[in-house]
Amino acid sequence: MANTNDSLTSVIELGNTEHESVVNQKRMAKRKLYDKLFYRLCQSTILLALVTLVILVVHIIISGVSWLSLDFFTNFTSRFAEQAGIKAAIMGSMWVLVLTAAFAIPLGVSAAIFLEEYAPKKKWVEWIQINIGNLAGMPSIVYGLVGLTVFVRYLNFERSLLAGSLTLALLVLPIIIISSQEAIKAVPLSLREAAYALGAKKWQVVFLQVLPAALPGILTGVILSISRAIGETAPLIVIGALSFVAFTPASIWDEFTVLPIQIYNWASKPQEEFHQLAAAAIIVLLVLLFAMNFLAIYLRQKYQRYKL
Amino acid sequence: MIKNIIFALLAVSLIGLTACTKGSRQSKKQVKIDGSSTVYPITEAMAEEFSKVNKMINVTVGVSGTGGGFKKFLANEIDINDASRHIKAKEVKIAQEKGIEYLELPVAYDGISVVVHPESFLTEIKVSELKKIWANNDVKTWKDVNPAWPNEKIKLYGPGTDSGTFDYFKEVIVGKKNGFRNDYTKSEDDNMLVKGVSGDKNAMGFFGYAYYEANKAKLRALAVAKNDTASAIAPGPATIQDGSYSPLSRPIFIYVNKEASKKAWVNEFVDFYITKSMDKAAGIIKQVGYIPLNDSEYQALRNKYNAFKEAGM
Numbered sequence: 001m002a003n004t005n006d007s008l009t010s011v012i013e014l015g016n017t018e019h020e021s022v023v024n025q026k027r028m029a030k031r032k033l034y035d036k037l038f039y040r041l042c043q044s045t046i047l048l049a050l051v052t053l054v055i056l057v058v059h060i061i062i063s064g065v066s067w068l069s070l071d072f073f074t075n076f077t078s079r080f081a082e083q084a085g086i087k088a089a090i091m092g093s094m095w096v097l098v099l100t101a102a103f104a105i106p107l108g109v110s111a112a113i114f115l116e117e118y119a120p121k122k123k124w125v126e127w128i129q130i131n132i133g134n135l136a137g138m139p140s141i142v143y144g145l146v147g148l149t150v151f152v153r154y155l156n157f158e159r160s161l162l163a164g165s166l167t168l169a170l171l172v173l174p175i176i177i178i179s180s181q182e183a184i185k186a187v188p189l190s191l192r193e194a195a196y197a198l199g200a201k202k203w204q205v206v207f208l209q210v211l212p213a214a215l216p217g218i219l220t221g222v223i224l225s226i227s228r229a230i231g232e233t234a235p236l237i238v239i240g241a242l243s244f245v246a247f248t249p250a251s252i253w254d255e256f257t258v259l260p261i262q263i264y265n266w267a268s269k270p271q272e273e274f275h276q277l278a279a280a281a282i283i284v285l286l287v288l289l290f291a292m293n294f295l296a297i298y299l300r301q302k303y304q305r306y307k308l
Numbered sequence: 309m310i311k312n313i314i315f316a317l318l319a320v321s322l323i324g325l326t327a328c329t330k331g332s333r334q335s336k337k338q339v340k341i342d343g344s345s346t347v348y349p350i351t352e353a354m355a356e357e358f359s360k361v362n363k364m365i366n367v368t369v370g371v372s373g374t375g376g377g378f379k380k381f382l383a384n385e386i387d388i389n390d391a392s393r394h395i396k397a398k399e400v401k402i403a404q405e406k407g408i409e410y411l412e413l414p415v416a417y418d419g420i421s422v423v424v425h426p427e428s429f430l431t432e433i434k435v436s437e438l439k440k441i442w443a444n445n446d447v448k449t450w451k452d453v454n455p456a457w458p459n460e461k462i463k464l465y466g467p468g469t470d471s472g473t474f475d476y477f478k479e480v481i482v483g484k485k486n487g488f489r490n491d492y493t494k495s496e497d498d499n500m501l502v503k504g505v506s507g508d509k510n511a512m513g514f515f516g517y518a519y520y521e522a523n524k525a526k527l528r529a530l531a532v533a534k535n536d537t538a539s540a541i542a543p544g545p546a547t548i549q550d551g552s553y554s555p556l557s558r559p560i561f562i563y564v565n566k567e568a569s570k571k572a573w574v575n576e577f578v579d580f581y582i583t584k585s586m587d588k589a590a591g592i593i594k595q596v597g598y599i600p601l602n603d604s605e606y607q608a609l610r611n612k613y614n615a616f617k618e619a620g621m
Contacts, residue, residue: 079353079596158385159340159370240342240380244352244369246359255338255368265371268345268497270522270597275499 057286064279072280076246077262081273086281089262091248092161092241093230093288096258099165100172100229105222107169108176112218115177116184117206136174143171144238152239159240162252167235172225179221183214216300223296227289233260259285337573342370343377343390344472345496346516347560349596350416351390354581357592365573374472378563382408387568388578391561392418392472409566411616413578413609414559415585417599419548420477421520421529422556425509429458432531432540435481435555441512442466443482445489450510464492465504465513471496477514480555502527517543518597532556548599560598569617582610 067081075085119125147167157163187210195205211218236258243265245257259281266278341351348371355367372380374391381389382402395403395412403410422438424430429450440453441462450457467474469488478488495501498519505513506526520529520543531540534554547553562581568574584592586606593600601609 076356076359077352078356079349079592159368240370240372242368242370243348244355244367246356247366254336255340255366268499269349270498270502270519272522 060279060282060286063276064281064283067277067280068283077244077265081271081277084266084274084277086259086262086284088245088248089257089259089281090284092245092256093258095161095249095252095256096165096168097226097230099161099252100168101222101226103166103169104172104176104225104229108173108222109180109218111173111177112180112184113206113211116181117202117210132174132177136178138174139234140171140232141234141238143167144235146170147235147239157253159242159255160253161249161256163239164236164241164256164258165252167239168229168232171232171235172229175225175228176222179225180214180218183217183221184210186217187213216303219299219303220296223292223299227292230258230292231260231285231289233258233264236261237264259288336366337364338366338368339388339574339577340368340386341388341390341562342372342380342386343388343563344374344392344560345371346374346392346418346471346473347390347415347562349518350560350585350593350598351388351562351581353592353596354577354584357584357590358577358580362573362576365577367577373470374475375470381410381563381565382406384408384565384567387565387571387574389563391563392558393475394561395563411564411566411569411613413562413564413582413613414601414605415562415581415609416560416593416601417548418558418560419517419543419553419599420473420514420556420558421517421543422512422514422532423505423520423527423529424512425505425507426526426528427509428512428528430512430530431528432533432542434533434536434540436536438481438532439483442477442489442492444487445491447489460510463504463508463511464489465501465511466492466494467498467501467515468494468496473514473516476558477556516597517548517599521597545594545599549602559601564613564616566616575617578613582606582613586610 071083072085073090074087075083076087077089078084115125115129119128144167147163147170151157151163151166152159155163157166191209191213192205195209200209241261242255242257243261245255247254249256263278263281263285266274266281269275339355341355348369351369355369358365358367369390370377370386374389374393377386377389377391378395378399380386382399384406391412395410402408422433437453441447441464447453447462449459449461451459453462466477478484482488493501493504495504498515501513501515502519502523505511506523520527529543531542532553533540541547541553543553543556548557551557562578564574564578569578584590585600586603588600600606
């Protein structure tokens with residue numbers, strides 16, 4: 001960066017008289033200084049963010065890692081920190097992950113296909129588009145309230161996995177729709193035209209050409225939004241997901257707890273050991289999230305047929 | 309490969325949708341509990357022990373706060389509500405309107421502890437002084453409370469207004485009808501209050517005894533004098549149990565829905581709850597930082613529940 005600037009100044013200097021070159025040098029020095037300052041500013045912001053993250057993660061690992069053991073995964077929660085584990089929470093989180101994906105992905109991807117490929121360019125479509133954008137920015141607790149009113153109370157699903165997953169599916173739906181739309185939008189027009197030229201019907205073009213081409217992008221968006229759902233606490237607390245559960249769910253009608261709620265519960269206990277236990281559960285959650293994000297990147301790299 | 313993924317996704321969603329059919333929903337043996345975070349540790353411990361011996365009965369405990377729990381209790385959504393205060397008049401009214409009968413069972417004592425920094429000049433305090441501090445925003449320094457105290461700014465920490473602990477403290481210290489200052493640092497997370505008070509020499513806060521006991525090294529609990537002539541009593545297992553730590557010693561309750569108690573497994577759980585609370589050898593209540601009732605009180609509790617059951621049968 002600095003090198004390019006140097007050569008640039010010398011080029012300018014060549015064409016100037018001595019006096020002008022002194023003035024220019026001053027000007028250039030000032031510009032270079034600004035350039036450097038801006039560079040340092042950007043650098044320090046990223047450093048600040050990284051340092052904070054590292055401190056947090058290191059702090060959590062130090063206080064939690066000694067509690068990670070096989071028992072920690074196979075025990076239910078307990079009033080004795082040494083016997084407490086995350087069996088119910090991790091099973092609950094897994095159920096929620098699968099169910100939320102099952103509800104949100106087909107709906108979200110279909111909606112994106114419709115909006116990109118079929119929807120006419122009319123006012124109402126634009127209106128829907130704006131609303132989806134707004135919904136994506138809504139605080140998650142609002143979805144909790146919707147879930148409580150509609151799924152828990154009105155549809156009488158009670159505090160079941162079904163109610164929880166549907167609520168989280170609603171939460172991630174706008175994000176899935178938007179990211180899938182972006183992926184579909186990025187498929188080159190030439191691909192569609194080639195398919196049409198070979199006599200393909202519209203649905204064949206969409207389903208056999210556009211969708212596979214857009215899939216890496218769609219998958220990335222989907223996995224990132226599902227990992228958001230896994231880390232959510234607020235909407236689940238609102239619909240009444242539970243703190244003490246000593247069984248693993250056997251069907252979608254069962255009650256459940258999830259990792260973030262277990263963490264929240266342990267962190268608010270008076271005893272220090274439970275705070276360490278919360279840190280251990282945070283490590284598990286972090287590993288889970290890292291794994292999902294890694295999978296997203298991997299899938300994108302692997303199936304990227306077209307450099308979009 | 310990519311087509312396979314698409315088909316796999318479709319398959320997963322189909323399975324998801326078929327699993328939605330209501331047919332799989334059976335009546336399960338479950339005991340649904342919600343309510344106060346103060347009572348939660350006790351109920352959690354009871355549920356833990358109960359689940360060990362009754363694997364077929366699913367006990368679940370939520371934490372919605374005493375008020376939030378009563379809302380669910382009065383909507384027949386839960387069988388038992390954990391409560392750190394008595395049911396309020398307007399809640400009783402709703403219960404009557406809906407024809408919900410219930411029984412209040414005190415299960416343990418808690419002593420709301422008034423805490424300061426270990427290096428604070430204070431070791432004891434009168435209720436009248438506490439009232440002065442917490443009633444309104446006018447009191448800014450220790451000197452405003454008592455001319456003999458230092459002229460330094462008081463930093464106050466306490467639970468938010470939704471908490472049953474707040475309700476009880478307000479009622480016995482400043483009075484039900486009177487106002488309560490609103491400029492103190494509020495948190496629903498008692499650990500935050502512990503952090504606040506233990507980090508500031510001029511801080512004062514209040515919360516349940518369990519949080520004081522777990523942080524004894526970082527805090528000092530003030531002895532409280534119930535009036536200007538009485539001697540100050542420090543909170544501790546003995547003074548909380550016999551009520552001499554007055555007026556901040558309080559019973560905490562579970563509320564049992566009568567209709568629900570007719571279900572064999574709910575009845576079994578409540579019975580277990582009472583039996584284990586009485587069981588000194590097990591000492592569950594003490595383990596989680598609360599103070600058990602005395603023997604005769606537990607006997608009265610058992611009789612009360614039995615009478616309630618018989619009346620319902």
